[in-house]
Amino acid sequence: MDKDQKRLFDSARRVVVKVGSGVLSFNGGINHNVVASISRQMAALTQGGREMILVSSGAVAAGVAKVALGRRPASMPEKQAAAAVGQAGLILEYELRFAEAGLKVAQVLLTRNDLSHRGRYLNARNTLNTLLAWGVVPIINENDTVVTDEIRFGDNDNLSAMIALLLDADLLINLTDIDGLYDGDPRTNPDAKRLEVVEKITPAIEASAKGRPGAMGTGGMWTKIEAAKKSMASGVPMVIACGSRPKVLTDLFEGIAQGTFFVPRADKLGSRKRWIGFTSQTFGEVTVDDGAVKALVERGKSLLPSGILDVSGAFDVGAAVAVCDARGNELGRGLTNFKAEDIRAIKGLKTDQIADCLGSKEYDEVIHRDNLVVTVAAP
Numbered sequence: 001m002d003k004d005q006k007r008l009f010d011s012a013r014r015v016v017v018k019v020g021s022g023v024l025s026f027n028g029g030i031n032h033n034v035v036a037s038i039s040r041q042m043a044a045l046t047q048g049g050r051e052m053i054l055v056s057s058g059a060v061a062a063g064v065a066k067v068a069l070g071r072r073p074a075s076m077p078e079k080q081a082a083a084a085v086g087q088a089g090l091i092l093e094y095e096l097r098f099a100e101a102g103l104k105v106a107q108v109l110l111t112r113n114d115l116s117h118r119g120r121y122l123n124a125r126n127t128l129n130t131l132l133a134w135g136v137v138p139i140i141n142e143n144d145t146v147v148t149d150e151i152r153f154g155d156n157d158n159l160s161a162m163i164a165l166l167l168d169a170d171l172l173i174n175l176t177d178i179d180g181l182y183d184g185d186p187r188t189n190p191d192a193k194r195l196e197v198v199e200k201i202t203p204a205i206e207a208s209a210k211g212r213p214g215a216m217g218t219g220g221m222w223t224k225i226e227a228a229k230k231s232m233a234s235g236v237p238m239v240i241a242c243g244s245r246p247k248v249l250t251d252l253f254e255g256i257a258q259g260t261f262f263v264p265r266a267d268k269l270g271s272r273k274r275w276i277g278f279t280s281q282t283f284g285e286v287t288v289d290d291g292a293v294k295a296l297v298e299r300g301k302s303l304l305p306s307g308i309l310d311v312s313g314a315f316d317v318g319a320a321v322a323v324c325d326a327r328g329n330e331l332g333r334g335l336t337n338f339k340a341e342d343i344r345a346i347k348g349l350k351t352d353q354i355a356d357c358l359g360s361k362e363y364d365e366v367i368h369r370d371n372l373v374v375t376v377a378a379p
């Protein structure tokens with residue numbers, strides 16, 4: 001591991017570890033050795049003075065084994081029922097393993113709504129911070145049994161990145177069944193090579209991560225790349241490594257390089273902007289012209305009505321909206337100063353025409369730059 005990475009590991013006080021279903025399952029059930037190994041390593045790191053948070057998948061896989069379904073269910077009710085059966089046993093197993101090291105764990109099951117509403121987000125943060133202050137290890141999963149499409153995270157890779165941002169973690173470690181990101185799907189491309197360090201998510205990297213997940217996984221490498229984007233853009237380093245490798249976590253903290261390291265931007269994004277950019281739920285879309293794209297992406301300006309081509313959705317003042325270019329690419333997200341119907345009325349106008357059009361004017365900017373997070377890199 002190079003000096004910069006080693007320094008990041010040495011100084012990381014708060015660490016989120018995500019472990020995926022593939023590496024947690026074995027022979028149609030839970031891989032008890034992997035649960036024991038990860039618990040042991042997390043406990044050792046906690047006792048070494050770090051605050052460790054676990055995001056663990058595996059509820060569906062554990063449930064499949066218990067009800068002897070034989071394979072990961074395809075239908076939603078079966079998946080939700082399997083998760084209900086499996087989550088209990090999974091958390092019990094973690095509880096027993098951490099107890100061997102004298103540590104307590106807490107089960108935290110979340111839906112997207114718990115994080116996409118600012119008030120609930122802050123509430124979740126307070127609860128998790130309290131657990132950490134008590135020396136308890138939070139073990140987080142999606143609340144699979146009750147989620148519907150509208151309130152799903154859908155995958156624990158993105159959930160783990162949102163947790164890392166929520167808790168202002170210093171590091172995010174994604175443990176899966178492969179030793180990192182390859183430049184092609186290794187199942188279909190035997191010549192694919194592991195990338196040791198990723199400084200920027202390029203279109204080639206995105207293309208390499210489009211393969212299906214493993215038999216028990218969700219999202220495959222694609223959702224890990226989405227998680228890496230959130231993490232890197234917020235200033236949190238991320239590693240993808242193999243969860244079944246003995247001492248994977250403790251070795252990383254001893255400076256033994258493995259997996260793929262995603263280099264974060266140098267300055268950390270503030271907590272409110274992280275929420276706006278990567279966790280808030282958007283209620284509509286504002287399409288902007290090429291001049292506005294340049295102003296927002298290259299010059300960090302606010303969005304004015306004159307650069308707006310179109311608006312979709314029905315939303316009120318203060319809602320989070322996606323900002324897209326004319327080709328439909330999302331440039332970022334922001335909190336709007338105007339409701340959707342007013343933006344529809346003032347799009348394309350100069351700021352001194354707003355009051356005439358709407359009868360009054362509180363703001364010049366449709367989205368002020370303090371409330372805007374650009375999530376694409378400037379060219």
Ligand SMILES: Nc1ncnc2c1ncn2[C@@H]1O[C@H](COP(=O)(O)OP(=O)(O)O)[C@@H](O)[C@H]1O
Pocket residue numbers: 019020021022023057175176177178180181182183184185186187208209210211212213214215216217218219220221
């Ligand atoms: N470019 C790639 N590099 C590495 N693995 C890839 C790539 N593309 C697809 N995969 C597949 O993604 C799988 C990991 O994703 P997934 O099954 O969702 O794991 P998890 O359950 O840990 O989230 C690997 O087993 C691998 O076969």
Ligand SMILES: N[C@@H](CCC(=O)OP(=O)(O)O)C(=O)O
Pocket residue numbers: 019020021022056057058059060061083141142144154155156157213216217218219220
């Ligand atoms: N919440 C689900 C896992 C969803 C998920 O993202 O799975 P994975 O891709 O294996 O991390 C479960 O506990 O089975």
